[in-house]
Amino acid sequence: MLSAQRKDHLLGILHQDGRIIAKQVAVDLGVSEDSIRRDLRELADAGELVRVYGGALPIPPADRPVDERSSLATESKERVARRAVELIPPGSTVVLDAGTTTLAMARMLPHGADLTVITPSPAVALAVAEHTEARIVIIGGELSRFSMVAGGPLATEAVQHLSADLFFLGVTGIDPVHGLTTGDLGDAATKRAIAARCTQTLVLGSEEKIGATSRYPVLDLERVAGIVVDPLVTDPVLDELAARVPVLR
Numbered sequence: 394m395l396s397a398q399r400k401d402h403l404l405g406i407l408h409q410d411g412r413i414i415a416k417q418v419a420v421d422l423g424v425s426e427d428s429i430r431r432d433l434r435e436l437a438d439a440g441e442l443v444r445v446y447g448g449a450l451p452i453p454p455a456d457r458p459v460d461e462r463s464s465l466a467t468e469s470k471e472r473v474a475r476r477a478v479e480l481i482p483p484g485s486t487v488v489l490d491a492g493t494t495t496l497a498m499a500r501m502l503p504h505g506a507d508l509t510v511i512t513p514s515p516a517v518a519l520a521v522a523e524h525t526e527a528r529i530v531i532i533g534g535e536l537s538r539f540s541m542v543a544g545g546p547l548a549t550e551a552v553q554h555l556s557a558d559l560f561f562l563g564v565t566g567i568d569p570v571h572g573l574t575t576g577d578l579g580d581a582a583t584k585r586a587i588a589a590r591c592t593q594t595l596v597l598g599s600e601e602k603i604g605a606t607s608r609y610p611v612l613d614l615e616r617v618a619g620i621v622v623d624p625l626v627t628d629p630v631l632d633e634l635a636a637r638v639p640v641l642r
Contacts, residue, residue, distance in 0.1 A: 394422060399432050403449075407442055413449040443608050445571060453565050453576070453605035467493075469600040469623040474498040476641065477561055477597060477621045483507060485558040488587055489517050492543035492563030494597040500524050511557055513543040513583065530555070533585075537577065542582045552586045560591035562617065566605040567598050569633035572614050574607035581609040593618040595641070600632040614638045 394402070399422065406413050415433065417584060419426040434497035441471050442449040476499035481487055484507040489495040499520035502508065506526035512518050513532040521529050532555070534548025546630045562584060566574035575581050588594045594617045603626065619639035622631060631640055 394424070396428075396432060399424070399428070400436055403429070403432055403436065404441060406447065407451055411451065413442070415448045417506040418448075437608070443528060443606055445606060447506045450606050453607050454601045470494045470497050472623045472625065473597055473599045473621055474501055476624065477595065478502060480595065480621070480641070481508070481559065485509075485554070486511065488512065488555075488557045488560040488591060489514070489521070489538055490561055490563040490584065490587070490597075491517060492597070494599055495561055495563055496520055498561065502527060503604045508558075513548060513587075514541065515527055515543075516541060534583075537580070540577060540580060540582060542583075544577075544579045548583050549586050552583070552590055554591055555587075557591045558593070560588055560594040561621075562588065562594050562611070564596060564607070564611055566607040567596060567602045567634065568604055568606045569614075569618060569630060569637065571606040571610070573617070575609055575611055576607045578609050581611045584611050586615065588612060595614065598622040600626045600628070603628050603634075 403413055403418065406418065413641050415426055415429045419429045437444045443452055464503050470493055474494050478498055479500045486509040489498060490509045495517050499517050502521060502525045508527040510521045510527045511530040511532065518529050518531050521527055532543055532548050532551050533546040534543035536543055564573045564575050596617050598620045599624050614637045617638060619641045620634060621641045624642040634640055
């Protein structure tokens, strides 16, 4: 079987089963596991799947460009955002990560001026300015056209001069096995740098992110104080997550 045919076969398995186990496919096709791993690596580089240990998983819906994510699971994001805002103590300093859920949070924040909001997202900063009297600090850096978030070395350096009480972390995958992941390597590094400067980190977990896995790890589950989830979602994966980290509904 040619490489192109194997790749079509692999994508068919992924569509049907929701995962690829490299060792099993190698046995089924009578080829080396190295050949299958090479095919998976090339498919991952082409944006067709996410490689994980032992095989591959589908690309999470939340890894789409920001303009496409804006209409994804909007009601679930609103419910997560509302619950997350309830967890902000008066007079605190919080970091709102980039993303559609934090954008929803920005529009729900208390209107008083005793809150300080730090963000790497111009869109989130503008939303906070429009809806509250909070003090706003923008983390500068190179703006990603994919995620519309500031990142890179300049952002990492700026983060070292900041500190906050709470970091509301946005990721594209929340999985009991693979932890917290995102689709951009630089974005993952920026998120880790921010988390290291905050007293607590809470993950925002709308329904499309639960059980999903992206390409790049952000943090282990044990490194966060909790996952804020949609109270209407009953995904059994939440029970697995709750065994390792508080799940806040």
